[in-house]
Amino acid sequence: MKAIVVTDQAEGTAGMTLVERPEPEAAGNDVLVEVHASGFTPGELSWPSTWTDRLGRDRTPSIPGHELAGVVSVLGYGTTGLSVGQRVFGLTDWTRDGTLAEFAAVEARNLAPLPGDVDFTVGASLPISGLTAWQGLFEHGHLRPGQSVLAHGAAGGVGSMVAQLAREAGAYVIGTGRAADRQAVLDFGAMEFVDLENDSLEDVGGVDVVFDVIGGDIGKRSAALVRAGGTLVTIAGPPAARPSDGLAIDFVVESDRAQLGEVVQRVRDGRLRTVIGNVATLDDAVAAFNPTERTNGKTIIRVRP
Ligand SMILES: NC(=O)c1ccc[n+]([C@@H]2O[C@H](COP(=O)([O-])OP(=O)(O)OC[C@H]3O[C@@H](n4cnc5c(N)ncnc54)[C@H](OP(=O)(O)O)[C@@H]3O)[C@@H](O)[C@H]2O)c1
Helix, strand or coil: CEEEEECCHHHHHHHCEEEECCCCCCCCCEEEEEEEEEECCHHHHHCHHHCECCCCCECCCECCCCEEEEEEEEECCCCCCCCCCCEEEEECCCCCCCCCECEEEEEHHHEEECCCCCCHHHHHHCHHHHHHHHHHHHHHCCCCCCCEEEECCCCCHHHHHHHHHHHHCCCEEEEEECHHHHHHHHHCCCCEEEECCCCCHHHHCCEEEEEECCCHHHHHHHHCCEEEEEEEEECCCCCCCCCCCCEEEECCCCCCHHHHHHHHHHHHCCCCCCCEEEEEECCCHHHHCCCCCCCCCEEEEECCC
């Protein structure tokens, strides 16, 4: 099969190569998925799981990309819950070969059915941003109706989902971003916008939940904005500061079939919008992940037309 591989962390996306690889096999509890569309998060090239297995052993050349939408083609021994020919989407194990390939072996529990009226390209764009926003807001942030949320980077992949899901859940949403992101952030449901390049973040006052996707100085200053009993949720690495009277939670997204179902149902009935930028073929994937111009939205690789 065709696949994109990486061998050297120092090279980043420039080190991606299109190669021929044997098709993976479906182990017990796995399914083999014929990949139709695949998503990739640049951050994953800096994570140890791309380069080593769980025991820390080198697993290069490894196949990056951990979001997919496709069709189940083989069931591993004893695999239950999915069937051959079923459309699925989901987030695959970070420590295994990923989805920038014609086939991927995936634990069945990491996948959910993809409804027939949802395009594979849309399906592949949802798992990381949708699950991260859901888990950060509801599992870690314990968001309740009437609370306030500061959604950083709310024009981006995760932040736009945070703004939309928090608004739907009855929260007061303040979105942040660059000056040019103002309208996009308001369109995602934020009631207020903070321009991180020109406005003072400190003017936000206090909020119940900060959802930080940026980290660094923004994350550090945001800790002071968390009200007593509130939570700083971050996905940008260990927080540089903690709320004086609240929780700081740094987590890594995991797949969850029920939550994937919640996310895709909202996309079907128009409550949730995903931001897809460039769509490229597997043959053009290396160029797509090494753009010469800034692109908006998530790059999706359409592995099969
Ligand atoms: N822990 C986890 O489980 C997990 C899960 C998903 C993602 N992540 C990580 O979370 C981060 C965000 O992911 P994403 O997919 O949402 O990325 P994204 O689509 O690039 O969104 C980030 C947004 O924040 C904006 N931004 C970044 N720095 C900014 C700054 N200093 N001032 C103003 N705006 C700024 C970006 O604007 P520009 O594009 O203009 O920079 C963009 O709109 C990445 O580092 C990713 O690796 C972690």
